[in-house]
Amino acid sequence: MRITNVLAVLGLLALTACVSTRQPVQPDSLSHFQAALVDLNVQSTSALQAEYDWNYRNFKEQVKAENQLDPRPITLRFCGGDDFEWQWGDCGTDSSNLPVFKVIAESKYRLAKLNQMLIDYANFLILFNGANENTKKALEDSAEKIGASAKSIAATFGATLNEEKFGAFSTIGVNIVQQYLAKKQRDGMAAVMAEFHPGVVEYARLGSTAMKISAIGIEEEYNAENPRFTRKIPVEQDAAKRLALVEKLLALNEKTTPQLDILKSLSAAYEAIPPAHAGLMTALQSGYNPTLEELVAHIELIASIQERLEVSSDN
Numbered sequence: 001m002r003i004t005n006v007l008a009v010l011g012l013l014a015l016t017a018c019v020s021t022r023q024p025v026q027p028d029s030l031s032h033f034q035a036a037l038v039d040l041n042v043q044s045t046s047a048l049q050a051e052y053d054w055n056y057r058n059f060k061e062q063v064k065a066e067n068q069l070d071p072r073p074i075t076l077r078f079c080g081g082d083d084f085e086w087q088w089g090d091c092g093t094d095s096s097n098l099p100v101f102k103v104i105a106e107s108k109y110r111l112a113k114l115n116q117m118l119i120d121y122a123n124f125l126i127l128f129n130g131a132n133e134n135t136k137k138a139l140e141d142s143a144e145k146i147g148a149s150a151k152s153i154a155a156t157f158g159a160t161l162n163e164e165k166f167g168a169f170s171t172i173g174v175n176i177v178q179q180y181l182a183k184k185q186r187d188g189m190a191a192v193m194a195e196f197h198p199g200v201v202e203y204a205r206l207g208s209t210a211m212k213i214s215a216i217g218i219e220e221e222y223n224a225e226n227p228r229f230t231r232k233i234p235v236e237q238d239a240a241k242r243l244a245l246v247e248k249l250l251a252l253n254e255k256t257t258p259q260l261d262i263l264k265s266l267s268a269a270y271e272a273i274p275p276a277h278a279g280l281m282t283a284l285q286s287g288y289n290p291t292l293e294e295l296v297a298h299i300e301l302i303a304s305i306q307e308r309l310e311v312s313s314d315n
Contacts, residue, residue, distance in 0.1 A: 034122035041115035043302040048108040055101040103217040107210045117149035140174040147173040169199035190281040207270035215263045262305040269298035
């Protein structure tokens with residue numbers, strides 16, 4: 001597992017840690033979780049960039065092959081009263097009418113914000129675990145950053161940032177640090193994390209849903225392109241031309257399947273975050289380090305499929 005940025009954070013932890021009424025938990029428990037989220041960010045960014053590149057190239061190839069092209073889905077519209085507001089396609093259209101490369105780009109943008117906030121949250125936990133009054137300023141800065149990101153992500157995904165759905169992410173900020181410091185000393189680290197857990201569940205759902213939306217776009221594009229070959233293959237009399245059509249269909253299959261596989265793995269990785277977070281809370285209470293095996297396994301699978309996708313895209 002990669003441990004990018006963990007050493008720097010642990011160095012800060014060593015400087016700020018002090019004795020409280022409850023002993024801080026072993027930092028490895030939290031740093032492993034942080035490292036997994038960093039790795040997920042790297043793998044998801046790389047995978048979605050490869051998906052975007054392939055689908056953009058495929059879109060251009062389709063444009064060359066088609067006699068007619070409806071330009072509306074790739075035209076910017078200015079639909080609102082805001083001078084700076086714009087959108088792709090006709091006003092009021094949903095993402096199903098957009099080119100797939102645009103859907104992938106939107107998912108990549110959303111997930112980048114989501115991933116960074118989850119990483120910031122893990123960094124906050126590491127710092128918070130060893131913090132007290134003397135490190136309150138650093139904690140307040142970290143909490144304020146997470147609070148701003150939570151609001152931005154909710155707006156990006158069209159969600160309402162309420163406490164029932166997002167837990168402590170809906171209220172985290174400068175003014176809440178003192179309250180959580182007192183709660184940690186009284187109830188322990190796991191009790192503080194429990195207040196954030198509903199938000200971890202919801203953010204993971206948003207990430208998984210974004211992957212499912214991208215998969216629907218991939219499937220719709222395949223179903224739109226597939227008939228160009230399946231209609232012609234049975235009636236083509238020239239053997240060489242028929243073989244060429246079959247080879248193109250097989251190539252389309254070979255490029256589509258790893259894309260769906262990687263989106264499925266990404267979706268599963270986001271769905272594995274809440275159990276990993278819950279397991280981390282249990283481990284903190286018991287004194288054992290969590291293995292995070294399911295989350296790490298999904299991330300490693302993403303990397304292996306990504307290699308297959310890159311090979312497929314080069315061919």
